[in-house]
Every structure is written in C-alpha cells, then in structure tokens.
Amino acid sequence: MRVFKFGGASVKDAEGIKNVYDVLQQVGYEDVILVVSAMGKTTNALEVVIKNYFEKSAELNSSVQEIKKYHNQILLDLFDDEKHAVFAAVNEQFLELEYFLAHNKSPNYNFVYDQVVSFGELISTNILSHYMNFRGIQTQWLDVRNFIKTNANYRDAEVDWETTQQNISKNVPRKQLNITQGFLGADENNFTTTLGREGSDYTAGIFAYCLNAESVTIWKDVPGVMNADPRYFENASLLNQISYREAIELAFYGATVIHPKTLQPLQKKEIPLYVKSFINPLLKGTCVSKGVDLEPQYPCFIVKREQLLISLSSIDFSFIMEENISEIFGLFHEFKIKVNLIQNSAISFSVCVEDKFGNFNELNAILSKKFKVDYSENVTLYTIRHFTENAAQTVEENKEVLLKQVSRETMQIVTKELN
Numbered sequence: 136m137r138v139f140k141f142g143g144a145s146v147k148d149a150e151g152i153k154n155v156y157d158v159l160q161q162v163g164y165e166d167v168i169l170v171v172s173a174m175g176k177t178t179n180a181l182e183v184v185i186k187n188y189f190e191k192s193a194e195l196n197s198s199v200q201e202i203k204k205y206h207n208q209i210l211l212d213l214f215d216d217e218k219h220a221v222f223a224a225v226n227e228q229f230l231e232l233e234y235f236l237a238h239n240k241s242p243n244y245n246f247v248y249d250q251v252v253s254f255g256e257l258i259s260t261n262i263l264s265h266y267m268n269f270r271g272i273q274t275q276w277l278d279v280r281n282f283i284k285t286n287a288n289y290r291d292a293e294v295d296w297e298t299t300q301q302n303i304s305k306n307v308p309r310k311q312l313n314i315t316q317g318f319l320g321a322d323e324n325n326f327t328t329t330l331g332r333e334g335s336d337y338t339a340g341i342f343a344y345c346l347n348a349e350s351v352t353i354w355k356d357v358p359g360v361m362n363a364d365p366r367y368f369e370n371a372s373l374l375n376q377i378s379y380r381e382a383i384e385l386a387f388y389g390a391t392v393i394h395p396k397t398l399q400p401l402q403k404k405e406i407p408l409y410v411k412s413f414i415n416p417l418l419k420g421t422c423v424s425k426g427v428d429l430e431p432q433y434p435c436f437i438v439k440r441e442q443l444l445i446s447l448s449s450i451d452f453s454f455i456m457e458e459n460i461s462e463i464f465g466l467f468h469e470f471k472i473k474v475n476l477i478q479n480s481a482i483s484f485s486v487c488v489e490d491k492f493g494n495f496n497e498l499n500a501i502l503s504k505k506f507k508v509d510y511s512e513n514v515t516l517y518t519i520r521h522f523t524e525n526a527a528q529t530v531e532e533n534k535e536v537l538l539k540q541v542s543r544e545t546m547q548i549v550t551k552e553l554n
Contacts, residue, residue, distance in 0.1 A: 136309065138351045140170040140317060140339040145354055145413050146259055147175030149212030155263065156270050158354065158416045159312070164272060168313040168346075170339045171263055173255025174209065177202060181252045188236055188247065195236065203229050206258055213266050221265035228258050245289035246326070253327040256316035256335075264314045274312045280321035282306065283341060285328045292320055292328035294341060303345035315342075333394035340408075344400035351406060352420075353393070354413040359421030360392055363436035368529075376422045376430040381520075388518040388545070389475065390437045393423060434526035437518040439475060443490050444514045444537055444549050447506040448483040455484050459505075466501060470494040475516055476547050478540055485538060487516050487549050511537060515550050522546040 145151050151174075159167075173181075180202045187195040210222060232254045239247060257278075264276040282302045285292035307313060317335025320328045330337050336353060343351045360382075363371040377385075379402040383395045393408065401408055402425075411420030429435070447463065449455055463484065467474055471494060476487035488495075495510075502508050514537060517530045521544060534550035541547075 136166045136168060136307075136346050136348050138168050138170060138339045138343045138346070138348050140335055140351065140353045141172065141413070142335060142353075142355065143172040143175050143177070143259075144356055146171060146263060149209050152209070152213060152263060152266050154413060156267060156272070158413055159267075159272065161416050164312045166310050168277075168307065168315060168342055169260075169263070170315055170317045170335060170342065171256065171260045172317050172335045173252075174206065174259045174262075177205070177255040177259070178252055180205070181255055182248075184236075185244075185248055185251050188251070189244065199229070199233060199236070206262070209262065213262070214269065219265070219269070221262060221269075224261055224265065225258055228254060228261065243289070249289045249327050249329045252329065253316075253319050256319055260314050260316050267312065267314070272312055274314050275308050277307070277313050277315040279316045279319050279338065280325070280327060282315070283320035283330075283338065285320040285322055285330070287322040287324070287326070287328065290329055291331035292322070294320065294330070299341065300345045303342060307342070307346060331396075333397060336394060336397040340397040340400045343406050344404060347404065348406055350409060351401060352409040352411055354411055354416070356412065356414060357410075358412045358415065358418055359410045360423075362433040364438060367438050368436055372431075372433055374421050374429060374431070374433065374435075375419065376424065376427060378426055378428045379423060381428040382423045384545075385435060385437065385520060388437045388520070388547075389439050389516075390435070398423065429521065432521065434522050435520040436526070436530070437520070439489065439516040439518075440513075441489075442475065442514045442516045442549070443488050443495060444485065444511045445488060446483060446485045446509045447502060448509075450505070450507055452482055454481050455479060460484065463502070466498055470498045472498065476538070476540060476549065478538060487514070487538070487547075511551060513551075515552075517548045517550065519546045519548075520544060 141155055146155060184198045187198050206225060210225065214221060235250055241247060260276060264274045267274045282299065284295040284298040317338040318329055320330060322328050339351050358373055360374045360377060361371040362374055365371040379398050382392050382398055385392045386395050405425050407422055407424040409420050409422055412418055471492045473489040474486050475489060478485045499508055519526050527546060530548055533553055535553055536548060536550055538549040
C-alpha cells in the first residue's frame, strides 16, 4: 500500500479538488490511502470560531457561517446538482459543529480547540470522497478517530501505538482508494484529539508504519525539497535525495522539510518518503530514505527572520557557570522563548532566540536583576549545512555579522541588515 498526503493548499478550492483527481489518474490509486488536511485556511478560520466562542459570543455565529459559505461555494463549483448527497452530508457536519458550540460544558480551551478544529479535516475529506465517487473513482471514507488512538493531551496528543497498530492493520481496507483525515486522533473516551505540529504528515507516517507501506508521498506546490527557500535565494536547487538523518538535522535548524516525528516511524521500517509536486506529479521530486546524506551535494540554507540576539554578562565579572545557565534556560522555558543558537565564554552568554509570544520585555526585567543584558532586535539567523566559503560569503554580503559559530558540518551566522 502507498500513502499519499495532500495538504490544505492542494485542496483549497474546487480546482484543487479536481487536480487531486487528475494526479491520481496519472500516478494510480489502487491500494492507496489519502491523508488530507483541511481546505485552504480553514483551520485558521476555525481558530477564530474558538476565539469568538470564548471571548466574542456575539460574533460566533457569523464566523461559523463564513466557513460554511466557503465550503458551500466549493460544493457548487464541483457538483452540478444541489440535491447531490454531499450537500446534506456537509450540512450535517456543520450542524454537529453548531450543536457542540451550543451544548459544550467544558471550559478547557485545549479540549474545545480539538473538538472544533477537527471539523476542517472531516469536511474536506467528505467533499473529496464524494467528488472521487462522482468522477468514477470508488473510495472508502475512513474516520481516522476510529484508527489512531491517543492520550488526552489535547492539541499535542501522544499516540497509543499498540492500539493504533491493531486498529489500522486489521481494519483498513486493501486494494482500493481510502480517504482519511490528517492531524486527528481520539482518546479512550472517543473525544477528538490533535497531533500537534505537522500533524497531517505525522498521520501519513503512522499509517505507513502500521501498514508496512511501500512508500509515503507528500504532495506540495513545489517540485520537491530545495536546498534553500526560493524567496530568499535566487538559485535554489532541487535535492534529489536526503537521508532520514539529514532531514532531521535540517528540521532541527528550522527548515520546513519534514518534521522529525513524521520521519521516526518511517525510519524504523526504512519506508521511503517522497516530496513531489501536485502541479507536475510525474516529476521525480525528492526522496527521503536510508542512504547518502545529500544528492547532489549542495550547501543547504535555512533562514529564520525576526530573531532576537541576547548577550548576558555577569555584573561582577564572575564566571557564568552551569547553575546560571540552568536558571537562564528555565526562564526561557517559562516565558516560551525558543533558543536557536547558544555561545558562551567565561563571563558572557549569548543566545539567538525567537520571541513568538512577545514575552521578552517581562523576561528582561527578571534577567536584568542578575545580569547585564544587551540585545539586538530583528536580526536574522542563517544556518548553512555542508557550508562552503562561497556559501558563507553569499550570506554575509551587505550585512553586519553579529555572531558566527562553526562546527564540522554546520555554520550559523547572526546578521543585521546594513542601512
């Protein structure tokens, strides 16, 4: 069996749904399971619903109706007859959403989040399944919550592998096209859970592992994995092959390749993962598998913008020792500040961090009581895997280098644009 994953961008409108049909016609669909995300920006729209549920009840209904209108337009663009069963099926799912919002008693934000956002995937797969049947490809729609079982850690649930393995290996039909939802699972009480960051890719990895799949293919709007983001580098090139280890290294430094939790189950059974273009599905794309780290051997560039470079030094010129560093990292964790680079000397300690939640000012007030704190805002962190001198020069050109760190395979450079 092969596992295909289609993300929100690939099914954002009627043309996207039609293109999934065209892709399957070209690459085959027998003995395939499709793992599909919510359409377009539906998850973001459902997050607005959740916010209104807790904070702006007067706007709750209108935010639900906006999502309903978006999906209804896609249905009208796909199906000639408004009496088609899919209209009633999708309407029923919106009625379920509205019923939950009207009758839920739990004040737990994370619980509510998972119950609400799950409708994005449930609706998208319902529409896709009906459309495939409409076009002559018979499908089996699977509710992923009957297969992937997790604990009750809502928004970042951990998979119960033993139960999930039994459910999938025994109950997923073979020799046909199956369609199911990414990102979702269910706890022991059958409440919906979500699998956290890159959850849909992870879902594909879970099914592949449990089914001993031939391969996993993630379909994107790019030809495969590039050695750099084309938005920042003019001559970005396609990587034909990446090893599991290299892909995990790139992800660690912030590349949007494949999340390590997706790769881990695949690596255990040496199941290859392909990243291919849903625009040109017959192109080879990129293969992530056991083997050479990179082919071809290009430097790989990872860019993280809007970073904060913080330098701490001891006020009395004493050494910054393990207990100081431990305390500092404890504060970073408490204030949800992600550390992307570390450099220290006897009396100073520098970190490049991401202040995603805007907590630095509060943290700075605490740090300043014990340390001299200097910082630079809006810096950029470049990471170069398999760096060369030319690669470093490309990054440093027309920039002020604030910090540089070099290891055997990796160079990291913190820069500020020159005015």
